[in-house]
Amino acid sequence: MGDGVATPRYVRSGSSPMIGRDAELAALLAAARDAPSVAFVEGEAGTGKTRLVTEFAAAARAAGAWVVTGSCQPLPEPFPYGVLLDCLSQCGERLGEPGPVTGALRDHLPELADRLPPAPRALGDPEAERHRVFRAVRDLLGALGPTVLVLEDLHWADEETRRVLRFVLGNPPPGLSVVATHRRADLPAGAPLGHAFHAPPGVTGINLVLRPLGAADVRAMVDTLVGAAVTSAGFAEVVVRETAGIPFVVEEAVRALRDPVRDVRTEGVAAQRVLAAIDVPVLVADAIQERMAALPAAARSIAEAAAVLEVPEAVEVLDAVAGKASPEDLIALVRSGVLVEAAPNRYGFRHAIGRRAVCAALPGPRRWELHERAAAVLSTVDHLPLVRLSRHAKAAGMTAEWLRYSELAAEAAEDAKDVPTAVDLLSQVLADPLIGAEDTNRLATKLCGYALTGLPGGELTARVEGLLADPRLAPDVRGEVHLWFGLLLQRETEGVDRGAEEIAHAIDLLGDQPERAVRGLAAMAGPYLGSTSIAEYQASLGRVEEIIEHLPTLALRTAMLATTLGGRLIVGDPSTWERIGQLPSPSEVHEPEEIHHLARAHCNLADACSWIGHYPQARKFLRTGIALAERVAASYVVGTAEATAVRLDWLSGRWSGLEQRIDRLVGSYGNLLLATDLNLTRGWLAAARGDWMRAEGAFEAAAGSYPVGISAAGGMAGMLLGRGETAAAVGHVDRGVAMLRRKGAWMWSGDILPQAVDCYLATDRAQDAHLLVAETAAGLNGVEAPLAQAAMTACHARLAAAANNDEESDRLYQQAIDQYRALGLPYRVTQLAEQAARADPAVLDMLAQSYDTLGATVDAARCRHHIRGSGTPTPSRRGRRGYGSELSPREKDVARLLAGGHTNREIAQALFISRRTVEEYVVKVRRKQNAPSRHDVHS
Incomplete structure (x- = not known):
């Protein structure tokens, strides 16, 4: 095809597929x-x-x-x-x-x-x-x-x-x-x-x-049109709203997508923007214009007014915008199908794409006239529709009114906890080069404030970045924009290093204004960022804390405390508990900014507690933090809290429904740094259930950052060691231990220390095991880290057992079990009890039942394998029920692993059964699920 000739995205080979009929x-x-x-x-x-x-x-x-x-x-x-x-x-x-x-x-x-x-x-x-x-x-x-x-x-x-x-x-x-x-x-x-x-x-x-399709059928139809089962439920819901679920309009809208396979994965606001950005499909426009052409002139005027007004409106409003029309004109519009009665006495278009088609066909002067009339009419109603007034003022070229309504609408959106709308409104105004410098600087400051309460990433971060090139910004405002941009980047998986650069630049720009630069200083003093030692970060925190009491507002002081208190507690500084008293109580904060920062403080403290082992305190901080964050729709704070709650539920043995929660949250926060925390828990859960492919991918996604990467290395090593892949396990242990040593972060060793000792003993590196335990003990001197202390006791027990000192080993194992039980960690307790059991069949059977209760498939199977290996018959469960057409617990395990893509050999290894037995289970699962092949089995 020659240059300049557009290639169609779709070639029609027939009508759309039949769905839902x-x-x-x-x-x-x-x-x-x-x-x-x-x-x-x-x-x-x-x-x-x-x-x-x-x-x-x-x-x-x-x-x-x-x-x-x-x-x-x-x-x-x-x-x-x-x-x-x-x-x-x-x-x-x-x-x-x-x-x-x-x-x-x-x-x-x-x-x-x-x-x-x-x-x-x-x-x-x-x-x-x-x-x-x-x-x-x-x-x-x-x-x-x-x-x-x-x-x-x-x-x-x-x-x-x-x-x-x-x-x-x-x-x-x-x-x-x-x-x-x-x-x-x-x-x-x-x-x-x-x-x-x-x-x-x-x-x-x-x-x-034939009625229009619902969301489920629209989702199936979109999947068929794009040739892949990738459509999100949220995208399908938006398509229903935009097309009224009419199959022809759905098909034309999907054919108009710029990147269908990517676009149909979007959700919520992103999905709305994708559909709003498509060109009105030609066939839809032709159909609506054909109906419009058959109408009397007065009826067409009403339809044009309805198109400009966007939402269904009362007859009085339509009349005022269109010019007086008779009831017969409205009846003609409804009978023709151009308009529908959306509610009593309120009329609008059947679907948004048809409305857009009528708007697009309006000559410019006519469109401007209708928008000007709409703004005049809507400005007289009770409870001003500010967002709509902003759009009408912009479309009518009323710049001053557009700016005023946009700012008021953004404030109202923030009050309504709708941060994306607030950011979108101000972004549109700031993109206009005709807006003056004074307004630009004021609105840029507001926009960045809104952005920090929402979820960073994608368009939001890009809009803040776009402000940096605006020549209208004053130097101090530009410095603050650099700061906010850096803070947003530090929340993203791929943006930490660049975020630090932006914050450092902002600190230089704001050097003579410490009350503005202090948030950057606090962010740079975060002990979990980069590889700088914990000792250096603590010194930086000390310098920031000297400034806090001199800050002019409660919001700013609370913002700094949110960072410094969490930073001190996560490194096990016992003085933090007294410092927490500097925070205001929830009843003392009233402004949205104050509430937001207090929410962040409590959620940061909850996260810190969860890493060092203060789990009851973590849940208490979490409850308060979430309640505060939800008051002001602080989306990112809620996200961090949800990730912490997921990890706490894993640790405390609350595994039911956890996988689905993680999948949902990763879908919402996948590009953010907090997703690494979610992937860590996903890896732990998958490893315990024998879903090694999923676990490996999750642990790899969690690697790198502190302290998540250290725990991920331990999780991966433990899984590989259990599979007999000792050399690979040692590689991950060495990487995690190197992170500990480089950072001096011994308080974060609780999730890798036991695995490291096991790996070193399994490879005749007992001296390395003893050295690591000694280093950790020295590093924990004066540090409050209950989880790491319990792990230390477990390692001493393991070393005593390796030295055949059974009496000392038994004593230390029991001490470690008591420590873990006091922390409320049932899975760790059961694992230690298994190590201490010395292959006692009766104890192993009891532990297998405990593992089953948790959902730890691999561990339960391992215990029963050891029982069989001892020659002791596996105890029979009285009252064992038949499952009929339902899957038995073991069949569910096989189905889950099959659905995860595992081979029969891998399933046999995970469940400690023979491949022949796995083959028998696969046949039963396929028969009960009526699955044509193993690839059609679902979990």
């Missing part, structure tokens, strides 16, 4: 089998009537039926009997012995002239002639034998066709089935056959009404 198809087929029959299929334009009867015709033909189809055409003067004659002209080969009356059709059907009797003598009476034609049509249909007659768009049929159909269906030939589609709004007499029709006795009659 299985019941209707079954009803049509059943009626056809019970001939004689008549079925009317009703639906507004685009609901899929043609697709349905096409599928019906194909299925009926496949079942051996003779099917003939015809379509009525939207002609100014329809041809008499047009669609019936078109159908009958196709049936020459089916004719048996047509009766003499059928000769009345010779002149109408030249294709059948040689097969029909001679034309009868003219009667001279038009009514008698018409009656003879009616009889001829019925007799000719009877001569065809069993026939399915499909007639589309009966609303465009001529009156003679309707009359002859009423005549035929009043006493139809025995094998005749008629299926007719129509749009009720376009029927000239309100009924498909001109008058109410009821199937007579002996004739099967059905009436089907």
